[in-house]
Amino acid sequence: MTQVTMPPMRPVDVAERREASPETREPVFEIRGLTARYGTNVAIKDVNLEISRNLITAVIGPSGCGKSTFIRCLNRMNDEIGSFDHDGQILYHGIDLYGDGVDPVEVRRRIGMVFQKPNPFPKTIYDNVAWAPRVLGLKQGLDERVERALKGAALWDEVKDRLKRSALSLSGGQQQRLCIARAIAIEPEVLLLDEPASALDPIATASIEELMHSLKEDYTLVIVTHNMQQAARVADRTAFFSLDVDESGRAGVLVEYDETTKIFTAPSDKRTEDYVTGRFG
Amino acid sequence: MRVTFQEELDQLEASLQEEGALVLRVLRGALNALAQRDVELADEVISFDDDVDRLYLQIEQEIESLLARQTPVATDLRLVLAMLHVNLHLERMADYSVTIAKLTKLVADVEPDPMLLLSLQEMGERAEEMIRVALDSLANRDLHAAESLVDLDELIDRSNRRFVERVVEIVAEPGLREWVLRMVLVSRTLERIGDHAVDIGEQVAYLLTAEFREFTDASHPENNA
Amino acid sequence: MSAVQPALTMRGDSRVRRRRIVNRLAESAATIAALAAVAVLGIVIFSVAKRAGGELSWGFLTEDLPTFGQTGGGIAPLIVGSGILVGIATAIALPLGVLTALFLSEFAPRRLSAAIQLTIDLMNGLPSVIIGIFAFGLLVYGHTQSAYAGGFALSIVMLPLIARSTQEVLRLVPRSQREGALALGVSRWRIVVGIVLPSALGGILTGTVLAIARAAGETAPLLFTTSIFVNQLTTDPRHAMPNIPVQIFIWSESADPEDHKRAWASALVLIVFVLLTSLLARLALARTRRKLSR
Numbered sequence: 031m032t033q034v035t036m037p038p039m040r041p042v043d044v045a046e047r048r049e050a051s052p053e054t055r056e057p058v059f060e061i062r063g064l065t066a067r068y069g070t071n072v073a074i075k076d077v078n079l080e081i082s083r084n085l086i087t088a089v090i091g092p093s094g095c096g097k098s099t100f101i102r103c104l105n106r107m108n109d110e111i112g113s114f115d116h117d118g119q120i121l122y123h124g125i126d127l128y129g130d131g132v133d134p135v136e137v138r139r140r141i142g143m144v145f146q147k148p149n150p151f152p153k154t155i156y157d158n159v160a161w162a163p164r165v166l167g168l169k170q171g172l173d174e175r176v177e178r179a180l181k182g183a184a185l186w187d188e189v190k191d192r193l194k195r196s197a198l199s200l201s202g203g204q205q206q207r208l209c210i211a212r213a214i215a216i217e218p219e220v221l222l223l224d225e226p227a228s229a230l231d232p233i234a235t236a237s238i239e240e241l242m243h244s245l246k247e248d249y250t251l252v253i254v255t256h257n258m259q260q261a262a263r264v265a266d267r268t269a270f271f272s273l274d275v276d277e278s279g280r281a282g283v284l285v286e287y288d289e290t291t292k293i294f295t296a297p298s299d300k301r302t303e304d305y306v307t308g309r310f311g
Numbered sequence: 312m313r314v315t316f317q318e319e320l321d322q323l324e325a326s327l328q329e330e331g332a333l334v335l336r337v338l339r340g341a342l343n344a345l346a347q348r349d350v351e352l353a354d355e356v357i358s359f360d361d362d363v364d365r366l367y368l369q370i371e372q373e374i375e376s377l378l379a380r381q382t383p384v385a386t387d388l389r390l391v392l393a394m395l396h397v398n399l400h401l402e403r404m405a406d407y408s409v410t411i412a413k414l415t416k417l418v419a420d421v422e423p424d425p426m427l428l429l430s431l432q433e434m435g436e437r438a439e440e441m442i443r444v445a446l447d448s449l450a451n452r453d454l455h456a457a458e459s460l461v462d463l464d465e466l467i468d469r470s471n472r473r474f475v476e477r478v479v480e481i482v483a484e485p486g487l488r489e490w491v492l493r494m495v496l497v498s499r500t501l502e503r504i505g506d507h508a509v510d511i512g513e514q515v516a517y518l519l520t521a522e523f524r525e526f527t528d529a530s531h532p533e534n535n536a
Numbered sequence: 537m538s539a540v541q542p543a544l545t546m547r548g549d550s551r552v553r554r555r556r557i558v559n560r561l562a563e564s565a566a567t568i569a570a571l572a573a574v575a576v577l578g579i580v581i582f583s584v585a586k587r588a589g590g591e592l593s594w595g596f597l598t599e600d601l602p603t604f605g606q607t608g609g610g611i612a613p614l615i616v617g618s619g620i621l622v623g624i625a626t627a628i629a630l631p632l633g634v635l636t637a638l639f640l641s642e643f644a645p646r647r648l649s650a651a652i653q654l655t656i657d658l659m660n661g662l663p664s665v666i667i668g669i670f671a672f673g674l675l676v677y678g679h680t681q682s683a684y685a686g687g688f689a690l691s692i693v694m695l696p697l698i699a700r701s702t703q704e705v706l707r708l709v710p711r712s713q714r715e716g717a718l719a720l721g722v723s724r725w726r727i728v729v730g731i732v733l734p735s736a737l738g739g740i741l742t743g744t745v746l747a748i749a750r751a752a753g754e755t756a757p758l759l760f761t762t763s764i765f766v767n768q769l770t771t772d773p774r775h776a777m778p779n780i781p782v783q784i785f786i787w788s789e790s791a792d793p794e795d796h797k798r799a800w801a802s803a804l805v806l807i808v809f810v811l812l813t814s815l816l817a818r819l820a821l822a823r824t825r826r827k828l829s830r
Binding site: 236239240243259262263290291294295 | 313314315316375376379380381382
């Protein structure tokens with residue numbers, strides 16, 4: 031099986047990223063006709079959308095509409111579930127993530143993920159951030175790398191004097207920022223966030239939302255949230271998924287995908303309107 | 312926290328103050344055109360109003376977007392609502408200035424009565440002052456300044472009384488009848504501009520006190536501030 | 537006749553009283569049964585200790601085996617021998633047991649994992665005499681007895697225990713940890729070595745200690761593999777090695793009442809060792825469980 035080379039890890043070109051307007055930004059993901067199944071259950075059906083560089087794209091919708099399934103397809107985390115299967119393509123810079131010869135481990139190096147419940151390793155704060163780079167061979171300048179990552183996650187000032195303490199001694203919001211630092215330490219291009227603030231209190235949530243604004247300068251963010259006000263506050267683009275019930279069963283479908291302002295002021299689809307106004311779902 | 316949100320609010324307020332500055336320019340232009348019977352200047356004023364309208368629409372849309380996305384509450388909400396109203400008042404003031412310019416054009420060829428013209432210029436200067444005070448009271452969150460607008464409005468009323476006296480004196484002169492009629496409309500318009508400035512002051516008071524109070528209530532003069 | 541509601545009192549009627557009595561009886565019965573079980577253990581230890589009499593002393597633990605007819609002497613060579621046998625068994629069973637548990641927990645597809653799980657459970661239930669005969673047939677028949685054979689036999693006893701307890705601790709490592717590491721683009725094995733194993737280490741250690749406590753007292757496997765020896769201190773694993781359980785058996789069949797005394801004393805040593813290590817290991821395991829489920 032020939033090894034497919036993933037696009038090279040490019041250094042951050044901040045100036046170039048900042049100047050592009052939303053319409054002309056380069057797509058990072060092109061999702062075409064994506065249908066995902068667990069055994070015979072169809073989780074999402076025929077999803078088509080593009081995710082652009084250095085933007086925050088939010089995925090909202092009622093429970094069970096396949097939001098988490100969708101986002102987990104983007105970094106092949108669904109591979110862990112034996113019954114998972116899919117149709118369609120997920121193109122990452124033109125390469126099908128599920129194509130022959132693509133190594134899921136390589137995929138996850140470039141497309142990182144932060145989970146709903148903070149899951150720091152039972153190690154020191156320093157080791158939490160340093161472990162993956164060390165293991166992946168990025169041993170040079172580890173201290174600087176850790177500092178950069180912690181600064182990027184707005185956590186450095188709070189922990190710089192206790193890097194050798196256990197990560198479990200941090201508060202929930204701090205632990206989640208540590209998980210973000212851990213993820214950006216290996217310099218991915220994309221950060222997927224699966225309900226990153228739903229296990230946190232309002233103040234910690236606000237700090238995570240604030241962090242996302244600064245993260246999008248260097249990374250492309252995709253966030254799943256069941257809190258649509260959060261999507262409204264944070265996202266540049268919003269994708270609304272909903273359940274479609276027909277003879278073959280229920281599956282999640284992409285109903286509307288647009289600039290966030292449009293979704294929350296004048297949505298095109300009635301289902302979107304019903305959802306964001308709270309009259310359904 | 313919510314740094315981006317705060318930046319958006321600040322930006323919106325700056326746009327509003329920019330609109331205020333434009334309105335002052337439009338009004339000054341209309342007053343000058345009136346004083347000098349300058350038709351070209353009047354035309355410039357009329358087309359300049361388009362700039363104000365553009366800014367008005369932009370601010371309106373930004374407020375809609377802000378409300379939808381950031382769900383402001385408490386002081387933030389009052390600020391956004393106040394800005395929504397102020398935006399409207401400013402746009403109306405610019406429209407009234409255009410009215411003055413149009414009226415000027417209509418009777419530009421008539422030799423004006425200097426006393427009447429002076430009264431109108433006085434009223435215009437009072438109106439300008441009120442706009443400035445209103446905008447400053449918003450920028451500085453100054454309740455006292457906002458409430459002082461009522462007194463300034465009194466000054467316009469006084470100038471208006473002098474104006475009416477003079478009108479009564481000269482209205483019989485045949486050559487001036489149409490001109491006088493138009494000037495009465497101009498004075499009416501200037502009064503309305505003053506009213507809108509007071510309205511802005513009311514919005515500032517609402518922002519600062521969380522209570523909406525009409526400064527001058529025509530049906531309940533005993534409640535006047 | 538209209539229904540008149542009886543006054544509401546909180547005092548129960550006869551049905552409630554009966555229920556209460558049944559409750560009390562059941563509780564008492566359970567308590568008595570538990571106490572009985574504990575009592576049995578107490579009786580065993582007590583009777584062994586009583587019969588060991590004054591035989592147990594520091595000298596008993598450190599001196600050489602008595603030659604025929606002599607009084608006194610100690611079981612030092614037996615302790616050493618048992619130690620070596622258990623050491624060989626651990627060297628075989630520990631890596632195999634941990635790797636098996638890792639395979640089952642992290643890598644095996646479901647069908648295969650069920651089959652292996654069943655095999656381990658069966659192994660756990662194998663009568664120790666069967667293990668002894670098997671080791672005999674494999675390693676002793678046609679050659680000589682050796683400590684290697686004895687260690688091998690003991691490792692069969694230890695393997696399922698280590699595998700089981702390792703599995704239990706691995707299961708305690710939350711799935712979210714593995715997910716987090718996976719999302720970082722780290723390969724499976726690295727995750728096992730870097731995240732899963734370090735968390736489970738404490739539990740693996742205590743599981744091993746428990747297995748050692750068990751193996752130290754197994755007699756049948758050793759009877760077939762390392763029971764015919766010259767009563768000397770030997771540390772060469774290619775020969776049969778003297779050890780505590782077999783020696784207890786031998787002494788108990790002897791005519792000399794001194795030997796009987798020695799058998800009881802050795803039994804006491806064995807019991808105390810097993811009890812202490814089991815207790816310590818279980819306390820440590822509980823601590824590990826608490827740490828991991830935080």
